[in-house]
Structure formats: structure tokens, C-alpha cells
Amino acid sequence: MNLPPIAHIYDDIAKAMGHHQNLVLIAPPGAGKTTFVAPKLLSEKWCNGRIILLQPRRLAAKMAASFIASQLGEDVGHNVGYITRLDKKTSPQNRLIVMTQGVFRNMLIDDPELHNISAILFDEVHERGLDNDFNLALCLQVQSVFRTDLRILAMSATMDGAGFAKILGDAPILESQGKAHRLNHHYLGRRGELSIEDDIILAVKRAMMDHPNQGGIGSDMLIFLPGVGEIERTAERLSAIYNAEQFSILPLHGSQSPQEQKTALSADKNGRRKIILATNIAETSLTIDNVNIVIDSGMTRRPRFDRQSGLMRLSTERASMASCDQRAGRAARQMEGHCYRLWEKSGNGGLLPLEPAEILESDLSALMLDCAKWGEADPSLLDWLDAPPRAGLDAARAMLYALGAIDQNGGITTHGHNIGALPLPVSLAHMILLAATSGQAEQAAILALILQEKRLNGGRDDLEYGFASAKNNKSSYAQSALQMAKNWAKIATSLVDAVSPKLPLAGLLAQAFPDMVAKKRMGDDPKYISAGGKEYRLRDGSAHIGADWLVIGQASGRASSATILSAMAIDETALISCCAGHFTSKTEVNFDQGSGKILAVEQQYFGQIKLNRRPIQKIDEADSLSIWAKLVKKNGIEIFNWDDKGRAFLARCAFAGLDQVSGENLIANMDAWLPILVENKKSLDQIKSHDLINAVRNILSWDEGQQLENLAPAYFTPPAGGEYAIDYSNGDPSVTLRVQACFGLKEHPLLGVKKIPIRLLLTSPAGRPIQTTLDLPGFWQGSWHDVAKEMRGRYPKHAWPDDPTIAIASLKTKKALNRN
Structure with a gap:
């Protein structure tokens, strides 16, 4: 039996694990860290219980368990078992259990002392998944509180060794060399004018030319693409070029059935050259026989949580250098390999060195609930590689409180415990529990299933169709998944009493997620406004075009333009039956700019969706x-x-x-x-x-x-009598009046105790200005003689005395004045 490279440092590993609680192990792809170290540790003196080997993906967990069991000369289920969300093979005899991070999280919370567990091996820790970081934080607390004898081993080919060593209490770091298979890198550059699919085709042609098939030995290709859409489009282009009798073009991604994945990983029965189109599911923990050519698009999809919209979205981004190295390593695990990269070599410097921690960009509601169940109301108090952001924790706390899963102090409620009893995302567990109160837990569980497993939803955005499609699917994968859904329903039914009337399927979804009920906006554009106040739109060709009301199951995108991925139509009558409490009315009082009036209406709402309105005549004074x-x-x-x-x-x-x-x-x-x-x-x-x-x-x-x-008196009364308004608008007081009204004044009129002179705007009998003055005596003695002379010619009927200071003040004509 050929020993893997890591065997050469196993004695160092055993010694370190014997003297320390924790260890960091760095080993390149193909060194044997996943499949050699774990079974060897079972024979160490300190290992009197089981070892848990954690894998980031279901496929990797099953393959690792199968390979280790075969190396021990036995079937899976004897000494080696595995547990994933949809499948498991275990027995009481298991000493080594390979499981996914989510399964382990639930096991750990249910059994915080980890009875009969001697070591936890965290594999591929460089991926920095949320469950990985959370499980590590919990295991460190278990070590410090309950189990000082528990061993933790963190392993990867491309990890931040120093960072992990620090969080693991300054654990020792060991490094292993890989196999001596040469790996050649070819940098092809990226053609910006081409789609990623067309660029991949050119790379395949180049690789085919460089490495023609030679007897089927070392000729298969593994191509990394960011998502299923790119895989399907590339497969279509390749199928039009390469003869199916000579080439087998196979997709490999997480939404496939186990049998489909097995086909992609197995040797072709007809000896054809395989071209495997994969997401990052094939990036780590897998050795695919006969692959010595990797073509890397350099792109990946990362989940990003938009806290404004409350939605997860998949963002297509450049892969990290660590991921690219992992991908390249798939080519040289069995022989000399070649990796064709769709970027320039100089572009390596622009890549993130390591994968970003998922905890920084994720929905933290499940983590918050698990922490509450664990007994820690504030997750930030745990030891983290990267602490969860405060904004994310606050949003998660608000959501859980709204669902009734935690109380005001962050303590877990009965409903929260019930949610935690179901191995599901918080929101879906909440839906099943609510449905159980009307005796419809199984229907809700199947709905939860198709919301998570895309391949069971019938390929449409209509969840009603997907529900029927899943129930009628006779494949072994579907039957296994449906049995799992029945188990969820059974758990939920045992936790709550059925006391409510039955609801239509869409009503179950609306009851659980009233904020995701949405009404079509006016017009032909397929836009909807949700009860939560967010805007959504249907995709082209949606089965729901024209529907007035929808209950949205899944959406993706930012708050301002989220796309509906799946939904169910619902009518208003059914909505009233399941969500009557969310129909409200409010008196709204507003000022109408056009009429200049305050108007009141009674506005009806469903959540934040505006419905009918009617005018109100009597408006409250307040x-x-x-x-x-x-x-x-x-x-x-x-x-x-x-x-x-x-x-x-x-x-x-x-x-x-x-x-x-x-x-x-x-x-x-x-x-x-x-x-x-x-x-x-x-x-x-x-x-x-x-x-x-x-x-x-x-x-x-x-x-x-x-x-x-x-x-500041309002009026000035001159000798002629009457009240003349004083104008203060220009900052100094002024009065406009006929000059005859001021006859007899020997001094200029002043205001108040400050003796401020009034600016006099003196006019003719016709109201035309003849003089403006702040010095009336000076006017009388000065220019009055000339003014009076001119005015006598224009207005001979009025008085224009030589000395106005001794004249009678009057606005009357001379004739009228003489009569009096």
C-alpha cells in the first residue's frame, strides 16, 4: 500500500495531539490529510471515543467516508459512517463519523458535552463558512467549560495558519508536503469582448490541442464555473462541438441528485474522455480519477445578505487565490497536471489571498437562535475568528423577536425551542410549526423542502406547481427527501396542538411570512410591493404574470430591485382568512397643496401595502x-x-x-x-x-x-388731523401724506423715547411726490419757496403759503377753507 505524503509527518501529528488540545495542519491537495489522518488518530491512547470529521459539503462527506472505509477494507456503516442533511449511514459501531457542518451544529447544541467524542477534525477550514466558524467557537467553549480533554484539529491546504493557531490557544502548526506530481500553470488571459462561456470554449480547444487523448490515461478535464447557468450554457456549446461518442460532457453541482454527482465523478463506462463542468463543489476534498487538466474561470458565487431588503443574493465575484490554488490542485493529485487560468499571471496580485468569512455577509438569525438555545444571548461574547457584525446581530435579534422565538432579553422562548428542534432555517421551521396548528405540518414541510432543493420544484417559479411536482416525483432522491419532510412534520406535530382551521397552501406561506405577501402595482410592468415595504419584480416568462396578489417564497437581489424566484398566487379572500390581523386601517390627514386644504381619508392597509381609501369629513383638531x-x-x-x-x-x-x-x-x-x-x-x-x-x-x-x-405706533397724526399708516418695512419709519397736512409744524415729527425722525414722503393734492425729507424745518426754510411757486401754478385752488409754519393745516381748497 502506497502511503500518502502526510504519512511522513504523522508521528509529529500524533505527538502534537498527545501533548496539546489543539493543532493546525496545513497540507496541499492530495497529501492525505482528509483520508489518512482521521482513521490513524483512532489508535491513539487519548482517543477512547469517536472522532468527528467535518466536511463543508454533502458530496465531500460521503466520498470521504466511502474512501476511508474502502482503505480499511470494509463498507461504510461499520467503523466509518457519515451523516448529511439528506442521507446517513451510521451504526453503534462507528468510531469515525464524517458529517457536514450543519448536522454537527445541531448535534453539538443538543449535546454540549459531546459525550463519547474524543476529537473534532475541521477539514477545509479555509472556506470560512458560517457553520464552520460557529462550530469552532462553540467547540472552544466546550473545551474550556466541559471537556479539557477534547481535541480540535483544523486542516486545510490554503488556510490562515497563524490566525487559526491564535484562536486555538496558540496551537502548534504542522505542514506537510504534497505528492511530487508537477503542476503546470497556463495563463490565457480574459477576453473582455467574449462571454465567460465562449472564453471557456477557447480554453478547452487550447487544452485539447496541447493534450490530445492518449489511450484515456490522464486526459479528463475539470472546468470551474461560477454557477449552474454558466455550466448549462457551456455544456450546450461543447455538445455542439465535441462528438458524444468520444466525449462525455457532465455537470457537477450541489443541486444534482447523488446519482448524477456519482456519474460525474466515476470513470466513463464507454471509455470516453470526460469534460466535467463544476461549481466550487469540486474545489476541495475530492480526487476525481483520470483528471489532469483543470480550466479555471477564476469566478465564484458568494452569498451576500442585503440587510436593507432582508434577502440573500448570490454575487458573482473573483475567486480568492486560496480557492484558485485548491482548484489547480485537482489536476495534479494522481499525475502531472495542467491548470489553464482565464486571467493574466499579473492578475494574481489582485485576488483576495483567502476566502472572506461568510459570517460577515450572512443572515445571522439561525446563529442568534442557536446561541440563545446554547444559553448565550450575545454571540459576540464567543471566541471568533471574525466577530459577527453588530448590525447583522441586531437585525437577527429583531427578526427572532418578531417571530416569537426569543423574548425581550434575548432568551429563547418555547416557540424558539420548537424552531430549534427542526433541522431547518429559522423561517422555514417557523412556517412548519404554524402549519402544524392547523394539522398541515406535512404540506408545509414539503413546501419548505422545495424552497431549499431547487431540483424538486419542477423548474418553475410557481410553488403550487413545484409542490405537486415534488409529491409526484418517484426518484429515489425525491422519495428520500419527502421522507425527510415527513420527519420534520412529525416533529412539528408532536410539539404543538392542531387548533386552527385548515388553510390553502398559499395561506400557509402567507401566515408564516406576512411581510412577503405582495400586491401588483398599477400598470403592465410586473412589479409588486410587499407588506414589508419592499419592491419585487417577476422574471420574464413567469407563471404569475398578471396575478394581483402573490406570496413570495424566494427572492434575490437588492432592496430596490429584488427578483421573485418562486411564489404562489393567492386571492384576497384567502388572505383575509389566514392573515386577518394584518389588514388594518388608519386615518391619514394631509395638506393638499392644490386646494390649500387639510384633507382626511381612512386608508386601508395590508402591512405596508395601501389598499382602498375613503374621505373623512370630520377631522380631529389634534x-x-x-x-x-x-x-x-x-x-x-x-x-x-x-x-x-x-x-x-x-x-x-x-x-x-x-x-x-x-x-x-x-x-x-x-x-x-x-x-x-x-x-x-x-x-x-x-x-x-x-x-x-x-x-x-x-x-x-x-x-x-x-x-x-x-x-412703533401704527399711525401718525399730522396737524390737519386723520391717521396716516407708518411704514416700517424698510427699517426706518416713513409716512406718505399731502404737504398741506403738515402746515403749522415747526419741528420734524419724532417717534418714541428714542426720538427717531419719521421719513416724510410729501405729495401734491394729486398724490404726486414733491419732497422726501427727514428735516421738515429745513425744507420750509429752504426749497419750499420754489416748490410752492411751481405748485401754485398747477394747483391754484389749494393753499401754498409763503410761511407754512403759521398756516392752517387743511386738505381743503382755499374756497372751502374760507367758507368755514
Whole structure:
């Protein structure tokens, strides 16, 4: 038996694990860390229980278990078992169990002391999945509180060794060399004018030319693409070029059935050359026989959580250098290999060195609930490689509280415990539990299944169709998945009582996620507004085009333009039956700019969706006052119809130094005058200038009123009698009046204690200006003689005395004055 390269340092590994709780192991692809180290550790003195080997993916877990068992000369299920979400092979005799991170998380929370477990081996830790980081944080707490004898081993080919060593208590780091198979890198560059699929085709042709098939030995290709769409389009192009009798073109991704994945990984029965088109599912932990050519697009899809919309979206991004090295390593695991990269060599420097931690970009609701179940209300107190962001924790806490899964203090509730009992995302477990109250847990469980397993939904965005398609699917994969759904339903049914009336299928989804109920906007555009206030749109060709109401099961994208991936149509009657409490009405009072009136309507809502509205005649005074206050705050006191008298009053107050009547202070202290002004008034037309003056006067004290009259009187009375309005608008007082009204004045008129002269705008009998003066005696003694001479010719009927200081002040003609 040929030993893998890592065997050469196994004694060092055994020694380190014997003397330390934790160890970091760095070994390149093909060194044997996954399949050699774990079974060897079973024979160490400290290992008197089981070893758990954690894998990031279901396919990798099953393949690792199968390979290790075959190396031991036995079938899976004896000493070696595996557990994934959809499948397991275990027995009481298992000493080594390979499992996915999510399965281990649930096991760990249910058994925090990890009874009969001697070691946890974290494989491919460089991927930094959320479950991986969370499980590591929990295991470290288990070590410190319950199990000082528990061993933790972190393994990868491309990890941040120093970072992991630090979080593992300054654990030792061991490195192993890989197999001595040469790996050749070929940098092809990226042709920006071509699609990624067409660029891949050119790379395949280049690789075929460089490495023609030679007896089928070392000739298969593994091509890395970011997603299923790119895989399908590339497969279609390749099938048109390469003869199916000579080439087998096979997809490999996570949404395939186990049998489909097995076909992609197995040697072709007809000896054809294989071209495997894969997502990052094939990046780690897999040795695919006969592959010595890798073509790497350099792209990957990463989940990103948009906290504004509350949605996960898949973002196509450049892969990290660590991922690219992992991909390249697939080519040289059995022989000399070649990796063709669709970028320039200089582009390596622009790649992220390591994969970003998923915890920084994920929905943290499941983590928050698991922590509450664990007994830790604040996840940030755990030891993390990268601490979860506070904004993400706050959003998760708010969601869980809204679902009733945690209380105000972050403690887990009965409903939260029930959610945690189901091995599902929080929202889907919540849906099944609610459905169990109407005896429909199994229906909801199947719905939850197809929301997670795309290959069971019938390939459409109609969940009703997908539900029927899944129930009628007779494949072994579907039957296994449906049995799992039945198990979920059984658990949920045992936890709650069936006390509610049955609902239609769409009603089950709406009841659980009322915020995802959406109504079509007006017009032909397939846009919807949800009860949660987000906008969504249907894809072209959707089965739901024209539907008035939808319950959205899945969506992707940002808050402003999320795309509906799956949904169910629902009518308003059914919506009322399942979500009656979400139909509300609210009186809305607003100012209508066009009419200048305050109008009130009763607006009906479903969540934040506006429905029907009807006008309300009687408007509450408090609501009305609130609208007037907002208008004044926004537009100032100019919003009202101030006439000349009103503006003159404000100018007088300003001249008298009454700052509290300034526009700025009136806005700041509107409580003192606005209620009086707008009482029983609902339109601008109802508010007259005298109302404004009286309301503003109300804020002046008696002394301030006297100050106003003394310092800035409204009128000036000349010797001829009568009241002439004093204009304060330009900052100094002025009066316009006929010159005859001022006869007899020997001194210039002054205002108040400050003796401020009034600017006199003197006019002729026809009202035409003849003089403006701040010095009336000077005018009499100066230019009056010339003015009077000219005016006698124009207005001979009126008095134009030589000495106006001793003349009778009168606006009458000389004849009328003589009669009197």
C-alpha cells in the first residue's frame, strides 16, 4: 500500500495531539490529510471515543467516508459512517463519523458535552463558512467549560495558519508536503469582448490541442464555473462541438441528485474522455480519477445578505487565490497536471489571498437562535475568528423577536425551542410549526423542502406547481427527501396542538411570512410591493404574470430591485382568512397643496401595502393642528395669507425690538400662537390677516404691547388731523401724506423715547411726490419757496403759503377753507 505524503509527518501529528488540545495542519491537495489522518488518530491512547470529521459539503462527506472505509477494507456503516442533511449511514459501531457542518451544529447544541467524542477534525477550514466558524467557537467553549480533554484539529491546504493557531490557544502548526506530481500553470488571459462561456470554449480547444487523448490515461478535464447557468450554457456549446461518442460532457453541482454527482465523478463506462463542468463543489476534498487538466474561470458565487431588503443574493465575484490554488490542485493529485487560468499571471496580485468569512455577509438569525438555545444571548461574547457584525446581530435579534422565538432579553422562548428542534432555517421551521396548528405540518414541510432543493420544484417559479411536482416525483432522491419532510412534520406535530382551521397552501406561506405577501402595482410592468415595504419584480416568462396578489417564497437581489424566484398566487379572500390581523386601517390627514386644504381619508392597509381609501369629513383638531405645525415648520409663516396690514404689524414688531415676533422665533414657539390661529380652520382661505395679527398679539405681554405702541405706533397724526399708516418695512419709519397736512409744524415729527425722525414722503393734492425729507424745518426754510411757486401754478385752488409754519393745516381748497 502506497502511503500518502502526510504519512511522513504523522508521528509529529500524533505527538502534537498527545501533548496539546489543539493543532493546525496545513497540507496541499492530495497529501492525505482528509483520508489518512482521521482513521490513524483512532489508535491513539487519548482517543477512547469517536472522532468527528467535518466536511463543508454533502458530496465531500460521503466520498470521504466511502474512501476511508474502502482503505480499511470494509463498507461504510461499520467503523466509518457519515451523516448529511439528506442521507446517513451510521451504526453503534462507528468510531469515525464524517458529517457536514450543519448536522454537527445541531448535534453539538443538543449535546454540549459531546459525550463519547474524543476529537473534532475541521477539514477545509479555509472556506470560512458560517457553520464552520460557529462550530469552532462553540467547540472552544466546550473545551474550556466541559471537556479539557477534547481535541480540535483544523486542516486545510490554503488556510490562515497563524490566525487559526491564535484562536486555538496558540496551537502548534504542522505542514506537510504534497505528492511530487508537477503542476503546470497556463495563463490565457480574459477576453473582455467574449462571454465567460465562449472564453471557456477557447480554453478547452487550447487544452485539447496541447493534450490530445492518449489511450484515456490522464486526459479528463475539470472546468470551474461560477454557477449552474454558466455550466448549462457551456455544456450546450461543447455538445455542439465535441462528438458524444468520444466525449462525455457532465455537470457537477450541489443541486444534482447523488446519482448524477456519482456519474460525474466515476470513470466513463464507454471509455470516453470526460469534460466535467463544476461549481466550487469540486474545489476541495475530492480526487476525481483520470483528471489532469483543470480550466479555471477564476469566478465564484458568494452569498451576500442585503440587510436593507432582508434577502440573500448570490454575487458573482473573483475567486480568492486560496480557492484558485485548491482548484489547480485537482489536476495534479494522481499525475502531472495542467491548470489553464482565464486571467493574466499579473492578475494574481489582485485576488483576495483567502476566502472572506461568510459570517460577515450572512443572515445571522439561525446563529442568534442557536446561541440563545446554547444559553448565550450575545454571540459576540464567543471566541471568533471574525466577530459577527453588530448590525447583522441586531437585525437577527429583531427578526427572532418578531417571530416569537426569543423574548425581550434575548432568551429563547418555547416557540424558539420548537424552531430549534427542526433541522431547518429559522423561517422555514417557523412556517412548519404554524402549519402544524392547523394539522398541515406535512404540506408545509414539503413546501419548505422545495424552497431549499431547487431540483424538486419542477423548474418553475410557481410553488403550487413545484409542490405537486415534488409529491409526484418517484426518484429515489425525491422519495428520500419527502421522507425527510415527513420527519420534520412529525416533529412539528408532536410539539404543538392542531387548533386552527385548515388553510390553502398559499395561506400557509402567507401566515408564516406576512411581510412577503405582495400586491401588483398599477400598470403592465410586473412589479409588486410587499407588506414589508419592499419592491419585487417577476422574471420574464413567469407563471404569475398578471396575478394581483402573490406570496413570495424566494427572492434575490437588492432592496430596490429584488427578483421573485418562486411564489404562489393567492386571492384576497384567502388572505383575509389566514392573515386577518394584518389588514388594518388608519386615518391619514394631509395638506393638499392644490386646494390649500387639510384633507382626511381612512386608508386601508395590508402591512405596508395601501389598499382602498375613503374621505373623512370630520377631522380631529389634534391631527389638524399637527399638519398646520408641519407646514409652518417646513415653509415658515409665509405659508399664510399675510396682507399689507399683517406685514405692517410684523414690521412694527421688528422695529420695536420684539424679537419673539420674528419669523424664526414664531416657528420655534408656534405652540403659543398657532392653536389659536387655526382652531376650527381646515384651509388657508379660512385664515384671514386679522386672525394672524390677533394670534401673534397673543404672545405679547401687556408691557410688550405698550412697548409696541410707544416705540412703533401704527399711525401718525399730522396737524390737519386723520391717521396716516407708518411704514416700517424698510427699517426706518416713513409716512406718505399731502404737504398741506403738515402746515403749522415747526419741528420734524419724532417717534418714541428714542426720538427717531419719521421719513416724510410729501405729495401734491394729486398724490404726486414733491419732497422726501427727514428735516421738515429745513425744507420750509429752504426749497419750499420754489416748490410752492411751481405748485401754485398747477394747483391754484389749494393753499401754498409763503410761511407754512403759521398756516392752517387743511386738505381743503382755499374756497372751502374760507367758507368755514
